Amino acid sequence: MTNLSTRQDFLRFHNGERAPLQFAPAEYDDRLAGLRAIMDKAGIDACVLTSMHSVSYYAGFLYCAFGRPYALVVTPTEHVTISAGIDAGQPWRRTHGDNITYTDWGRDNYWKAIRSITGEGCVIGLEGDHLTLTRTDELEAALKPAKKVDVAPACMTQRMLKSPAEIALIREGARIADVGGYAIKDAIKVGTREIDVAMAGRDAMELEIAKSFPDAEYRDTWVWFQSGLNTDGAHNPVTSRKLEHGDILSLNTFPMISGYYTALERTLFVGEVDDASLKIWEANIAAHELGISLLKAGSTCAQVTAGVNAFFEERDLLQYRSFGYGHSFGVLSHYYGREAGLELREDIDTELQVGHVISMEPMLTIPHGAPGAGGYREHDILVITEDGNENITGYPYGPAFNVIR
Known part of the structure; x- marks a missing residue:
């Protein structure tokens, strides 16, 4: 030396x-x-x-x-x-x-x-x-x-084509994202600040990463927890806003393990969900489920996108879609990396293959002041398999679990 x-x-x-x-x-x-x-x-x-x-x-x-x-x-x-x-x-x-x-x-x-x-x-x-x-x-x-x-x-x-070892790591990341989601749910209360809820989720994930990966270096795990108007963008920063009864919430957990990114994203409500919001939420969930069913080897990103677009257009909701419907996973983060060739958008013709790992994450943003205002997003991680896909996200979506009373 x-x-x-x-x-x-x-x-x-x-x-x-x-x-x-x-x-x-x-x-x-x-x-x-x-x-x-x-x-x-x-x-x-x-x-x-x-x-x-x-x-x-x-x-x-x-x-x-x-x-x-x-x-x-x-x-x-x-x-x-x-x-x-x-x-x-x-x-x-x-x-x-x-x-x-x-x-x-x-x-x-x-x-x-x-x-x-x-x-x-x-x-x-x-x-x-x-x-x-x-x-x-x-x-x-x-x-x-x-x-x-x-x-x-x-x-x-x-x-974009993940090895078995990469898929095993991504699977662990998805599990740890769920850990953060459950910690966030437990921390949600009227009067609690966004930042306090976010810290609960981040701390739970970092502790679980350290437990599950004792030889790793630890950095970059984060949470975006948004409420009310702050849910309108997928990447809006956390604030000190206090939660109010009836608020729409957006839960976003992002554990980072040795440079590998995974994510969990869910819509929630505090106390109750009004009828207008419930209608939008359920439509987005239905689009989410449709999108998952379309993710299979041989389909192109553009074809999957067209299928979800048609669903929203039939319900006069397509104008509220704010970005593409999903993306690849692996060595990427919010400040480095992006496998742009595997994104669910109209202009991406990549054919899905066994070994691709991709999210399904439709989002609708209803403008402030309109009935059901807010951002609605569900996000699962799917591994493309020979017979379709495997969903490796476990945290439940929908009003039965995510109206926090």
């Missing part, structure tokens, strides 16, 4: 013992073999992957950028994460493969570390949806690539 305090541009600071990663080494080797097949087909000499989700997917290391660049460099024979000196040995301990630390002693040490692996004049694979214009210019100057190839779409397609 080299001393970090010496004035080097980059070094291998392999400090301490390796930590157990979330997946077995063979899982990461399989993923890297898939990436190398992509590289071979495209004539790529080296990939410089810079997004959090790609670095985590292929190497197991989930970086915290804080304004600094990170990377995973993959060649036909090497795979090396590039990390900043501020992290010391943690990136190496959490990387499947080698790690190089770049220092702050000189400008462009990050690119010098990358160049030590790739050399100059190679065909470089990169993520076009992640590199900024500035970073792209820096790559050109440092590596002088013979050619640049955008591998982001191919990497996304690879990530």
Whole structure:
């Protein structure tokens, strides 16, 4: 191990013992073999992957950028994460493969570390949806690539098909999301603030993650718990608003396990639900159930979307739909990653396959002041199987369970 305090541009600071990663080494080797097949087909000499989700997917290391660049460099024979000196040995301990630390002693040490692996004049694979214009210019100057190839779409397609190990982890995430949901339900009372209810759900999930995954690193688990007008958007922040009798509520739990995101989302009411709201709620539940029935191998995202759209249009509710009906799961979060090729929208023609994991989450937003005003959303996670799908979300939906008295 080299001393970090010496004035080097980059070094291998392999400090301490390796930590157990979330997946077995063979899982990461399989993923890297898939990436190398992509590289071979495209004539790529080296990939410089810079997004959090790609670095985590292929190497197991989930970086915290804080304004600094990170990377995973993959060649036909090497795979090396590039990390900043501020992290010391943690990136190496959490990387499947080698790690190089770049220092702050000189400008462009990050690119010098990358160049030590790739050399100059190679065909470089990169993520076009992640590199900024500035970073792209820096790559050109440092590596002088013979050619640049955008591998982001191919990497996304690879990530969309989940391995058995990934599905097992996602299944655990769905279970822990339910744990947060039950804790939230227990905390709902007239006069309680949104933030207090949200903290109850978050704390319950983090305790369960620590119990179930004792070797993991813990970060990023969160809850969006919204009430009244604040339910109109799916991603509205928590506030200090106090719950009132008759309020519509939106429960959203998001446990994060080693970079893997899962979610539970439910509509609830405090005390009672009025007739106008009940009518909208039940229509959204029926759309949710229809959507689940449409998720099967061979169907396209656009076809599933059209089916749910037709249901809402028949009931004169389609104008209240606020976004697509679902998305993929895996290495993603609210601030990194998105498998946009597997979203239930009109403009996505991806065909569902066995091994895809996708949500069904129709949402209707009725404007403030109208009968039944508020945002209605139910969200389940489905694993696409040979004979349809498996719903791995357990928390109940609907008024029989979610009118909190």
